[in-house]
Amino acid sequence: MKIFLAGASGAIGGHLVTQLVARGHEVVGTTRTPAKLGALRDLGAQAVVVDALDPESVAEAVAKAEPEVVVHQMTALGGPPDFRHAKRMAAATDRLRIEGTDHLLAAARAVGVRKFVAQSNALWAAQTGPGLADDNVAIEPNPPADVRESVDALRHVEAAVTGITWGDGIALRYGGFYGPGTGLSAEPGAVMAQQIRERKFPIVGNGAGVWSMVHIVDAASATVAAVERGTAGIYNVADDDPAPVSVWLPELARCLGAKPPRRIPAWLVRLIAGQGPVHLMTRARGISSAKAKRELGWTLRYPSWRTGFREGLG
Numbered sequence: 001m002k003i004f005l006a007g008a009s010g011a012i013g014g015h016l017v018t019q020l021v022a023r024g025h026e027v028v029g030t031t032r033t034p035a036k037l038g039a040l041r042d043l044g045a046q047a048v049v050v051d052a053l054d055p056e057s058v059a060e061a062v063a064k065a066e067p068e069v070v071v072h073q074m075t076a077l078g079g080p081p082d083f084r085h086a087k088r089m090a091a092a093t094d095r096l097r098i099e100g101t102d103h104l105l106a107a108a109r110a111v112g113v114r115k116f117v118a119q120s121n122a123l124w125a126a127q128t129g130p131g132l133a134d135d136n137v138a139i140e141p142n143p144p145a146d147v148r149e150s151v152d153a154l155r156h157v158e159a160a161v162t163g164i165t166w167g168d169g170i171a172l173r174y175g176g177f178y179g180p181g182t183g184l185s186a187e188p189g190a191v192m193a194q195q196i197r198e199r200k201f202p203i204v205g206n207g208a209g210v211w212s213m214v215h216i217v218d219a220a221s222a223t224v225a226a227v228e229r230g231t232a233g234i235y236n237v238a239d240d241d242p243a244p245v246s247v248w249l250p251e252l253a254r255c256l257g258a259k260p261p262r263r264i265p266a267w268l269v270r271l272i273a274g275q276g277p278v279h280l281m282t283r284a285r286g287i288s289s290a291k292a293k294r295e296l297g298w299t300l301r302y303p304s305w306r307t308g309f310r311e312g313l314g
């Protein structure tokens with residue numbers, strides 16, 4: 001198939017280009033950055049510069065590519081790990097999830113695309129219920145006020161994409177990425193790994209929030225499966241071993257050769273960073289990816305982060 005991959009130069013984008021090309025697909029991949037075009041071509045994609053917030057730029061690139069499938073993997077989460085930057089990154093990512101999605105959908109519809117696959121995130125699947133969240137669980141309706149806009153943006157991308165009537169609209173709720181090319185790898189410059197080494201990524205409160213993780217190679221293979229076999233709707237994409245932050249974070253620190261994470265009281269984090277991070281660290285709920293395995297035939301190279309952290313950090 002011919003696939004237009006918006007965000008091909010990002011953490012999942014590179015792995016996705018490699019896997020799609022290996023499966024015999026033709027990929028047109030985007031970046032905003034001309035200096036990254038060569039690297040995308042080296043992976044086997046046709047590479048184009050697109051600004052997702054400029055509807056004409058998007059429409060022109062999609063029309064020229066004439067794809068059968070459009071994949072939206074654009075976020076703006078790369079950058080220095082300070083609090084002010086985190087707020088800017090969240091706002092930029094929200095725009096990509098709202099305006100970026102809408103421009104891409106309009107461009108895709110105009111050229112008769114028959115499938116649209118977009119990135120969502122598992123962390124804000126309604127997390128107050130018991131047990132693991134399946135793919136039918138709504139996005140959290142009552143998030144803390146300081147993260148409301150970002151949660152609304154996730155809701156937008158999911159609703160806009162799965163609501164299309166002219167093709168199959170698929171939203172993939174990924175667990176936390178780790179592995180080569182992500183911020184959580186053993187490679188130099190991996191931002192979250194560096195924070196963990198510097199003990200700047202603490203366990204907040206009781207650390208009872210349950211996170212689902214997914215190795216980036218598995219996240220990419222689930223996406224390929226969705227491109228090839230997915231039908232309209234939401235698919236959770238994470239490993240089989242959701243675990244509380246208080247369990248996986250110390251093990252991750254150990255695998256990175258770092259000292260154990262610090263523990264910080266919830267009230268202090270609430271004061272500095274708001275209720276959103278406290279909520280995720282103390283109340284988040286893991287997800288079940290049974291549907292993706294059942295319907296897409298997806299199998300994981302790393303069914304548990306325990307092996308993934310030991311062997312797959314890159």
Ligand SMILES: NC(=O)c1ccc[n+]([C@@H]2O[C@H](COP(=O)([O-])OP(=O)(O)OC[C@H]3O[C@@H](n4cnc5c(N)ncnc54)[C@H](OP(=O)(O)O)[C@@H]3O)[C@@H](O)[C@H]2O)c1
Pocket residue numbers: 006007008009010011012013030031032033036050051052053073074075076077078079096121174175176177181182183184191
């Ligand atoms: N589920 C998860 O855990 C999850 C999900 C996403 C990201 N992350 C993490 O967040 C960090 C950053 O992610 P990342 O490496 O993928 O980088 P990123 O900075 O989030 O960029 C991702 C992609 O979006 C593109 N993009 C951003 N703004 C754009 C715009 N206005 N128009 C067009 N394209 C735009 C980027 O293009 P350019 O080449 O121009 O930058 C890139 O291809 C990593 O540590 C990653 O692991 C985690």
